[in-house]
Amino acid sequence: MPEDGGPVWKVGELARRTGLTVRTLHHYEQVGLLRPAARTAAGHRLYGAADVRRLYQVVALRELGLPLDVIGILLAGEADIAERLAEHLALVEQRLVRLRSLRSRLAALVATAESTGSTAPADLLGLIEEVVRMQDVINNYFSEEQLALLEERRRALGEDAIAAAEAEWPELIAKVQAEMDAGTDPADPRVRALAGRWMGLLEAFHGGDDGLRESLFTMYAENSEQINRDSGGPSPDMIAYISRANAAD
Structure with a gap:
């Protein structure tokens, strides 16, 4: 059992709670990013609160586009959870701004097209620009x-x-x-x-x-x-x- 005596999760429970797959959690263990705090007598993995905090840092750093080997180096230096949360929040807010901007532009163009049957070239140029910006969003995921x-x-x-x-x-x-x-x-x-x-x-x-x-x-x-x-x-x-x-x- 974890030394802090807090709540624990088996690998299947942790996967369901986080939306990750069991295979992903096993992979993180294989590459040394996340090791279970303890095991049951039958050998089942048990993860504690400290493991959850570390897992969040792995997920947040992956979302920021870092490969797993670099994440391992960062976590070996005791990456700060507050800093990771702040970076994650900034990234999500950036994506929201872009998505809302594109949605507003598309809604306006749909209304114009439905009422007039056409759209002005300048409007389409603006939409193209917005779509190109959305490519940056994709690059944030992949x-x-x-x-x-x-x-x-x-x-x-x-x-x-x-x-x-x-x-x-x-x-x-x-x-x-x-x-x-x-x-x-x-x-x-x-x-x-x-x-x-x-x-x-x-x-x-x-x-x-x-x-x-x-x-x-x-x-x-x-x-x-x-x-x-x-x-x-x-x-x-x-x-x-x-x-x-x-x-x-």
């Missing part, structure tokens, strides 16, 4: 190495496979929504099968790379409402439902 890896995966998969996966998402989302509406337990075999396919489609995106998976989940978590509104993506409740189905293994 490092240059990750973007290069995504491009490699895109070429390896081929446009046909990518198009097929994109076309499957709406049907899969509709099936999951139907089970949610019916009140089906996430542990039901039907839901678990849907969750398995869900994770398979995500796997096609991140290829099992822990960093890409985390960046994808973080980007969605912080922009879920816009993604849902603009492209019919899954709601946060649906993501939680699928997570419970996967945890039922």
